Amino acid sequence: MKVFFDTNILIDVLANRQPFYQDSAALWTLAERRAITGLVSVLTFTNTFYIVRRLTDSKTAGRALTLIRDAFTPVACDGDIIHRAIASRFDDFEDAVQYNSALQIAADCLVSRNVRHFPASGACPVLTPAEFLAAHSFDSG
Secondary structure (H helix, E strand, C coil): CEEEECHHHHHHHHCCCCCCHHHHHHHHHHHHCCCCEEEEEHHHHHHHHHHHHHHCCHHHHHHHHHHHHHHCEEECCCHHHHHHHHHHCCCCHHHHHHHHHHHHCCCCEEECCCHHHCCCCCCCCEECHHHHHHHCCCCCC
16 A cells, blocks of 8 residues: 655654654554555655754754655655646645645555645545544554
8 A cells, every 4th residue: 555644744753743643653653564655755855854953953854864764765756746736726835746746656545634735535535644544454563
């Protein structure tokens, strides 16, 4: 199963943001264990570095990138994704890039805490971490 992760899910784990940490960490673990194919936009790396560095320091931000690299498959952002993101008229351009990246690689779903930022009935279902975990069962071992 190909699951595209919005950046906020990764930041929830890296920054231990409550009350979101538990479900986001469970999803991250599924990607780490290869129970799902965890996908992220290449933009997630730059966004995460910026956010984690602002919250902590450059060394911690660098370690965060290594953790993401080791657990997730990066999805390239090309001109087609940018053109579609601009044309999609999302309120938030970064969300448009995330969604169109998920479409580009035919993800089974996109997980985000901000589901209202995405189409309610689009080509790629958008679920919260809790919704994804409730809809799918995985071996906990």
